[in-house]
Amino acid sequence: MLLYELARATEGFYFGATEATQADSLRRLGEALGRHTGAPGPVHLADWASAVDALLALGRDRPVTVVVDEFPYLARASRDLPSVIQHALTPGRAERTASRTRLLLCGSALSFMGGLLAGSAPLRGRAGLELPVAPLDYRSAAAFWGFDDPLLAAQVFAIVGGTPAYRREYVQDDTPDGRDDFDDWVVRAVLNPARPLFREARYLVALGESPLVDGPRPLPAIGAVKWGRLLGRPHLDRLERARELLVARPGLDARGARLLLASAEGFTAELRQLAAHRPDVVLVGPDRLYSGA
Structure with missing residues (x-):
């Protein structure tokens, strides 16, 4: 556009x-x-x-x-x-x-x-300008979405970032109508399997595009969400095995990836004790998700 x-x-x-x-x-x-x-x-x-x-x-x-x-x-x-x-x-x-x-x-x-412009590529030396278009920053994205509320703008930015396309076709032009509508918007626009944005994350990973910097892409975190289940050590073990597989994958640097587990039912005492001594394990319950506690 x-x-x-x-x-x-x-x-x-x-x-x-x-x-x-x-x-x-x-x-x-x-x-x-x-x-x-x-x-x-x-x-x-x-x-x-x-x-x-x-x-x-x-x-x-x-x-x-x-x-x-x-x-x-x-x-x-x-x-x-x-x-x-x-x-x-x-x-x-x-x-x-x-x-x-x-x-x-x-x-x-x-x-x-x-x-196209690298090494001995045919067009090397013919281009007058190479212009990678970066996503919008937080303030520009807020203006693009039409948000005057800084908190609402931050919440939406945390989910969709600064990609302009996610404002229109990917959510069918649906935007949250204020802070009170944010949770409902996430359900109907982001977590709705009928909307294109729902599967966008897995498509981006599947593309396997190289980054704009040298070296493998850093993977900040991997996680699991079991909202109606008490999470314990077996769930953490599965994430650790997944991280081991990703470490061996070319193009990714998953060695420092944090392991995130989210649940509304909570976590076993064993898992809480492990997380307390491991900075790479993050437990996200309702209190942390909604209040940042």
Whole structure:
């Protein structure tokens, strides 16, 4: 949405790629170019070389912002596409020197996008700017959600963070109506299996995206919630075994992961005694969850 609004505000061109074959993507791009330029029909694009030149041609008369969103979809179906763009942007090439197109290649697959400019990648040296878009901070997220109440803003931020997409489609535009509605909102929007946000955490883990820093991703904590059951040592043992498996998984640093156990029924005396002497074990009952005690 941010990229679309950028292109619209600057009277530029936006193309959102989908997971499709090269032929389908070229056809969709040709249709979008035809609509944008006012052509009587779709623009025929024989291959990606002609497609990139057509995008550069949009900037012959004035600076034009051209956004190609979800670029990884295109590059995975056409592995030579980065090299095609590299050639199109060759210094001194007529199609480049005559164009004032600002070509923005965007994508949500962070590891793929980062690799476009790494090492000996074709586009290394062709890019004028690399801009990772960070999530909103607490204050910006509060303004984006329309919260004036600092406590409510902090509660929502603790759950969804600063990802703008979680404000609209993922919760079907549902926001808590004040502090008293926060718990109900969590139930109907976050813990509702019918809402996309419900499974988002496991999808993010399954993606296995590399971080924006070197080295494995730190895993702060793993946990278990058994709201109607008294938790004891066996539950902690299962978390410890899970942590051992995660320690052996490439790309993750789970050695310092804390073990969180949450229950409304409470914990056995043995488990409480263990937690009192182990800083990596955290017990979360109703008092701690709702009052921070």
